[in-house]
Amino acid sequence: MSRFASVLALPVLFIIGCGGEPAPADPLLGLQLIGDDLSDIPLHGASAEQVARFKDGDALFDFVFRERDGLGPLYIRSSCAGCHEGAARGPGAVQKMVLVEADGVTPAVDQAALPYGHTMRPYGVAGATTLARPELEGTIKLSQRLGPPVFGRGYMEAVDDAEIERVAAEQAARGDAIRGRINRVVFHSKKNADESFHTFGEGDENLIGRFGFKARVATLDDFTADAYQGDMGITSPLRPDELPNPDGLTDDAKPGEDVALDTVNAVADYMRLLEIPRRAPADERGQALFAEVDCAACHVPSLRTRADYPIAQLADIDAPVYTDFLLHDLGPDLADGLADESASSVSWRTAPLIGMRHSTSYLHDGRARTLEQAILLHDGPGSEAADSVAAFRALSREDREALIGFVRSL
Numbered sequence: 001m002s003r004f005a006s007v008l009a010l011p012v013l014f015i016i017g018c019g020g021e022p023a024p025a026d027p028l029l030g031l032q033l034i035g036d037d038l039s040d041i042p043l044h045g046a047s048a049e050q051v052a053r054f055k056d057g058d059a060l061f062d063f064v065f066r067e068r069d070g071l072g073p074l075y076i077r078s079s080c081a082g083c084h085e086g087a088a089r090g091p092g093a094v095q096k097m098v099l100v101e102a103d104g105v106t107p108a109v110d111q112a113a114l115p116y117g118h119t120m121r122p123y124g125v126a127g128a129t130t131l132a133r134p135e136l137e138g139t140i141k142l143s144q145r146l147g148p149p150v151f152g153r154g155y156m157e158a159v160d161d162a163e164i165e166r167v168a169a170e171q172a173a174r175g176d177a178i179r180g181r182i183n184r185v186v187f188h189s190k191k192n193a194d195e196s197f198h199t200f201g202e203g204d205e206n207l208i209g210r211f212g213f214k215a216r217v218a219t220l221d222d223f224t225a226d227a228y229q230g231d232m233g234i235t236s237p238l239r240p241d242e243l244p245n246p247d248g249l250t251d252d253a254k255p256g257e258d259v260a261l262d263t264v265n266a267v268a269d270y271m272r273l274l275e276i277p278r279r280a281p282a283d284e285r286g287q288a289l290f291a292e293v294d295c296a297a298c299h300v301p302s303l304r305t306r307a308d309y310p311i312a313q314l315a316d317i318d319a320p321v322y323t324d325f326l327l328h329d330l331g332p333d334l335a336d337g338l339a340d341e342s343a344s345s346v347s348w349r350t351a352p353l354i355g356m357r358h359s360t361s362y363l364h365d366g367r368a369r370t371l372e373q374a375i376l377l378h379d380g381p382g383s384e385a386a387d388s389v390a391a392f393r394a395l396s397r398e399d400r401e402a403l404i405g406f407v408r409s410l
Helices: 048-062 153-158 161-172 220-232 261-272 284-292 371-376 386-393 397-408
Strands: 093-100 139-146 327-329 347-349
Touching: 048 261, 153 220, 153 261, 220 261, 284 397, 371 386, 371 397
Parallel strands: none
Antiparallel strands: 093 139, 327 347
C-alpha cells in the first residue's frame, strides 16, 4: 500500500480520493487563511494522493480528544491545534518547572521534588484527581514554552545530516563566539513498522536532533508520538505507556493504546507535507544586512536536503529553513534551568525563521513582543549572539527597519 493511501482509525476523516495524478489547480484547496496569506496548505505540486493524505492528517491534527478517546489521565491540551492553531504558534503554552541551584540557572542534582517530570499538566480526567505540580521544596524555576509553528517541517526533516555537520564544522573554525553544536539524541519511541522515512528503533543513539526548542527529537513521527503522549496522554504503538502520575493510574477511560500507528504517521505526514507560507520577494538590502550582522551565520538561509528523501518535492533541494539546527549558548538571561539530551540550561536550537509574519510574539516563551526586541534579547553575558546584537545596534534606524522587514517577510 502506498505511504499516502492508507485509511485512518479515527472517524473524523475527509477522504477525497487518491492516485498519482497531479492535484487540481484550486489555489485554496478549502484550507486555512491567516490574514491575507494562504497557510496550512500542502506542498506546491502535491499529487492528489498527497493532498488526500495531507487532509487526513490535518483533520487529525485538529481533532479534539475526549475522555472516551483516551485523553489523560493528565494532559495539557486536548488537540494538536490547541498549541499550534492553523499550524502556527499558540494559543496553548506548556509550563515547565525545574529545581535549580542558587544561581537560578544550573539544574539541581536532586530533582526528587519533581517525581513526575518537569512539565506541568494542569488538567485531569479518567479518575485523575491529583495534578502534576511541584512540591515547593528548594528553588523552583518556572518557565513557559509556546507551541512553535509547524510550517515547513518536512523541509527540516529532509535536510541531509551531512549539511548540519558541515555547518557545525564551519562554525567551529570561526574566529568569533559563534560555536553551534549538534544535539546528539536518542530515539525514544518504539520502532515504526512503516520504515518509509527511517529505520530507527527505541534506544538508537547519536541521531541529529532537529525538532523542539532544544533540538531534542530527530524525526517527525517520534515528535508526534511524543506530543500525543506528553501533551494529551494519548498512547500509541510508538509510545504505548501512560506517563507516571500522582494517582498511580496505569490507563485512562479507553483501555490499551488510544490511537493506531497510522494516526501517528498521518499527523507526521501532514507536517511533512505542510508548505512554507508564501514569502514576498526578498528585499535585497534587508537580506544583505541580515548577512552583514551575522544573523545568517546561525539562521542559515538554506541547507541541502537528502537526495533519497521519500517526498520527491523535498528531495535534493535547497530547503529555505533559516536555521542551522545547532545548539547555541545564549547566556543566563534566556536560561530555563532545563536540559534536553545534551542541551544545557543556556542552550537553544536556532529557531527556523518560517512563517514569521504569522507570529505576534517571539522566543521560546513569547517574552519578546516585537522582532526588534527578540533580536536585542539575544544579547547578554555569555551569549554567542552578543557580537551580532552589537552590530545590529550600530545600524542606522533605517537599516534596522530594513533588516527587521526582511525577517518579517519570511
